[in-house]
Amino acid sequence: AQSVSQHNHHVILSEAASLELGCNYSYGGTVNLFWYVQYPGQHLQLLLKYFSGDPLVKGIKGFEAEFIKSKFSFNLRKPSVQWSDTAEYFCAVIASAGSARQLTFGSGTQLTVLP
Amino acid sequence: DAGVIQSPRHEVTEMGQEVTLRCKPISGHNSLFWYRQTMMRGLELLIYFNNNVPIDDSGMPEDRFSAKMPNASFSTLKIQPSEPRDSAVYFCASSLGRAVVLQFFGPGTRLTVL
Numbered sequence: 491a492q493s494v495s496q497h498n499h500h501v502i503l504s505e506a507a508s509l510e511l512g513c514n515y516s517y518g519g520t521v522n523l524f525w526y527v528q529y530p531g532q533h534l535q536l537l538l539k540y541f542s543g544d545p546l547v548k549g550i551k552g553f554e555a556e557f558i559k560s561k562f563s564f565n566l567r568k569p570s571v572q573w574s575d576t577a578e579y580f581c582a583v584i585a586s587a588g589s590a591r592q593l594t595f596g597s598g599t600q601l602t603v604l605p
Numbered sequence: 606d607a608g609v610i611q612s613p614r615h616e617v618t619e620m621g622q623e624v625t626l627r628c629k630p631i632s633g634h635n636s637l638f639w640y641r642q643t644m645m646r647g648l649e650l651l652i653y654f655n656n657n658v659p660i661d662d663s664g665m666p667e668d669r670f671s672a673k674m675p676n677a678s679f680s681t682l683k684i685q686p687s688e689p690r691d692s693a694v695y696f697c698a699s700s701l702g703r704a705v706v707l708q709f710f711g712p713g714t715r716l717t718v719l
Contacts, residue, residue: 593650
């Protein structure tokens with residue numbers, strides 16, 4: 491079974507600082523990878539996804555993530571955060587094939603951006 | 606499309622009471638998922654349905670939890686009797702096809718059991 495680890499539980503940054511949130515997964519096969527964002531009081535929204543091809547994926551609101559297969563990682567980055575990026579961020583993984591696939595989420599990273 | 610609709614948005618109840626959470630998936634989606642989100646355990650998949658049939662309920666914590674999907678446009682998650690440790694945000698999500706790659710989430714139901 492796959493699992494996802496997000497080692498940073500809470501990150502606090504000032505506006506304009508650069509962001510990198512770590513995500514590592516464990517699974518022996520090919521995976522699809524996702525980052526979801528949950529703004530305060532709102533539901534989960536897809537930020538970006540990786541299926542195949544270019545390992546550097548660009549998502550909405552200036553976010554990007556890089557899939558490094560050798561490190562089983564899919565870290566989320568943004569060069570300059572804004573106060574409105576304050577939210578909880580979830581990394582998720584799903585096996586690319588198989589009959590009983592599940593989307594497995596990490597425990598989430600709470601990002602607080604100080605104005 | 607209105608997206609995934611969940612009701613109620615907030616529920617406060619006393620220990621021992623029955624709680625029913627409701628979900629309406631996006632029209633045309635044939636897979637539906639129930640998740641529970643807590644500070645301690647993060648986001649956990651409880652159960653998912655495909656074409657109204659429960660496919661995997663291994664995440665359901667115990668017999669007090671039950672889920673049904675009587676038709677393609679409605680699902681319920683019931684807790685009976687409820688306990689304080691059930692307090693969490695419960696999300697419903699839906700997707701097209703059994704390959705559950707892209708799920709659309711509802712706004713969640715925040716449940717507080719006193």
